[in-house]
Amino acid sequence: MLFVDDLKAKSRWCYGDDRPRNLLKTLLTDGTFAMACYRAMQWSQRHRLAPLAMLFNKLNAFFGQCIIGRGAEFGPCFVLIHSQGVVINGSVRGGAHVYVEHQVTIGAEKQASPVLGSHVFLGAGAKVVGAVALGDYCRVGANAVVVHDVPAGATVGGIPARVLRQREPGPGVGEPG
Numbered sequence: 001m002l003f004v005d006d007l008k009a010k011s012r013w014c015y016g017d018d019r020p021r022n023l024l025k026t027l028l029t030d031g032t033f034a035m036a037c038y039r040a041m042q043w044s045q046r047h048r049l050a051p052l053a054m055l056f057n058k059l060n061a062f063f064g065q066c067i068i069g070r071g072a073e074f075g076p077c078f079v080l081i082h083s084q085g086v087v088i089n090g091s092v093r094g095g096a097h098v099y100v101e102h103q104v105t106i107g108a109e110k111q112a113s114p115v116l117g118s119h120v121f122l123g124a125g126a127k128v129v130g131a132v133a134l135g136d137y138c139r140v141g142a143n144a145v146v147v148h149d150v151p152a153g154a155t156v157g158g159i160p161a162r163v164l165r166q167r168e169p170g171p172g173v174g175e176p177g
Contacts, residue, residue, distance in 0.1 A: 002076055003039040007032065009077035013099065034064030034083035038072075045070055074098050075118065082124075089113050094120070095136065105129070117152065137169040 007026055008018040014029060015022040026032060037060035044053035053070050061067050066083035069090020078094065080086060082102035089108045095118030103125045106114055112131030120134050123142035128134065135152030144161040153169035156162060 002042075002078075003036055005076040006035050006039065006078050009097065009099075010035070010079045010081070013079055013081065031064075031066075031080035031083040034060050034066040034068075034080050034086070035078065037064055038066075038068050038074075038078070038080075041068070041070060042073070074116075092116070098122075101126070101142070114146075135169065137167075 007023060010029070010032065011018040011022045011026040014026055037056045041053045041056035041060065044056060057068070057070055064083045066080065066086040068086070068088040069092070071090035072088050072092045074094040075096035077097040079099045081099060085103035086100060088106045091108060091113040092106050094116035097119045098116055099121045101122060101124040104122045105127045107129050109130035114128045114130065114132045114134065116134045117136035117138065119137045121139045122128065123140055123144065125143040126140045126146070127144070128140065128146040130147060132146055132149050134140070134146070134150045135154065137153050138150045139155040140146055140150070140161065141155065141157030141164070143159070144157045145159045146156060146161040148160065150156050150161070151163070151166065153167040154163045155165040157164050
């Protein structure tokens with residue numbers, strides 16, 4: 001179940017492991033409700049239950065303070081560290097282990113949306129706009145505005161975002177923590 005993977009990943013992010021006690025604490029943290037609504041919305045979309053998907057979308061917007069388009073797809077371990085102010089376009093695609101801080105926007109421009117790799121971290125206030133690709137194991141700094149592709153293993157920051165550090169992509173690189 002994807003939500004369980006998401007919850008365990010968030011527990012490891014927040015508390016260092018996914019023991020039952022920490023999973024319970026994680027259930028009560030900011031962003032977890034929005035993660036649950038997103039996965040319920042995604043499940044409803046897959047099963048062609050559009051009214052239910054719309055309901056979860058609206059619940060997420062109202063209670064989770066997070067807007068994620070009904071067509072957005074993320075792999076396992078999708079973590080909303082804080083959900084307030086997050087806006088994700090419905091045509092965005094993301095891999096596994098995508099970590100999103102608050103006030104992040106992942107949006108379309110001229111009908112083209114970003115594609116995120118796996119093991120991606122988006123810092124608070126980051127904006128990723130248009131037909132850009134974020135490679136695996138990359139990190140986007142706080143308030144960065146990404147309008148060009150980001151290579152795998154890169155850390156980017158600034159307006160517009162530029163590469164601040166480049167590492168060989170792989171485990172441990174770009175991992176949250």
